[in-house]
Each structure stands twice: as structure tokens, then as C-alpha cells.
Amino acid sequence: MKFVYTIILFLLIVSLAIVVIILDHADTxxxxxxxxxxxxxxLKAAPYGYITPEIQQEVKQFLVDARSFKSENIIMEGTINLAERKIKGSGDERIHLKITYPRTVLIFFGNIINKPIGSYRYINTEFPTS
Structure with a gap:
């Protein structure tokens, strides 16, 4: 009987490990x-000097179509409006963009870890001074 309990425990641990590997692959x-x-x-933003609303919408639509992200949960930060537009030759020419998306990780005994996935990029502007 002890052998049966050992096998059941082994299968439970292996099953949970496989689930963790599969979920980690999806997060990657x-x-x-x-x-x-x-x-x-x-790369599309450089000629404009900022991330236009059209570019933002394209990014959101791409992520919704490709990975079924929820559009309202995609958070964009950086040079994303006309008031923050960067001009070539100014003191700060860099266009910044940071996108984050919330990720919930379930761990043993019902614990939940909320840590977002995110990425950050910048580029120098090509927007003319005159």
C-alpha cells in the first residue's frame, strides 16, 4: 500500500511540475x-517625434490578435502624446515607450503573485527642427 501512495505522490508532483513548465513557456x-x-x-515613431494614437492602436490590436491580450489592460507609458513630442536638435531627442501587461501567477496553497510582463525601448527622433 505504501508503494501506491508513493506513486500517487510522485504523479502529483510531476503533474504540477509539467503545468508550471507549460505556463512558463506561455509567459515567455x-x-x-x-x-x-x-x-x-x-521604429514607426521616430519621424513623428512621439508615439501617435494610430501606432498605439496598432500595437494594442496586434497584441489582442496575436496573444488574446485584453486591450484595456495594456499600459503604455512614455512619449505618447503631442505635448511630449521630441524635436531633433533639442536637449532631449529620445522617444521612450514602455508597455506593461499584468500577469497573475498562481502558486501552491492558493497564493497569487501579481507581476507584470513589460518591455522598454527608446529611439532618437527624426522630427525636423523647422
Whole structure:
């Protein structure tokens, strides 16, 4: 009988380990898609001097279509409006963009860890001074 309990315990531990590996793989994939989206967005932003609303919408739509992210949970920070536009030759020419998305990790005994996945990029502007 002890052997049966040992096998059941072993199968339970192996099953939980496999679930953790699968979920970690999904989180890694989400991180890769987030980095692809932010890289594409920052490269499109340079001629404008900021991240336009159209670029922001494209990024959100890409993440919703590719990884089924919820659009309202995608948080964009940085040079994202016209008032913060960077001009070439000014003291600060860098266009910054940081995108985060909340991630919830369930661990043993019902504990929950909330740590967002995120990515950060910057580029110098190409917006002309005149």
C-alpha cells in the first residue's frame, strides 16, 4: 500500500511540475510578442517625434490578435502624446515607450503573485527642427 501512495505522490508532483513548465513557456511567448510589438512601434515613431494614437492602436490590436491580450489592460507609458513630442536638435531627442501587461501567477496553497510582463525601448527622433 505504501508503494501506491508513493506513486500517487510522485504523479502529483510531476503533474504540477509539467503545468508550471507549460505556463512558463506561455509567459515567455507573451514576452516575445510584447517585445516585437514595442520594437515595431518605436521604429514607426521616430519621424513623428512621439508615439501617435494610430501606432498605439496598432500595437494594442496586434497584441489582442496575436496573444488574446485584453486591450484595456495594456499600459503604455512614455512619449505618447503631442505635448511630449521630441524635436531633433533639442536637449532631449529620445522617444521612450514602455508597455506593461499584468500577469497573475498562481502558486501552491492558493497564493497569487501579481507581476507584470513589460518591455522598454527608446529611439532618437527624426522630427525636423523647422
Amino acid at each position: 511567448k507573451n514576452q516575445v510578442y510584447l517585445e516585437m510589438a514595442i520594437t515595431e512601434a518605436i
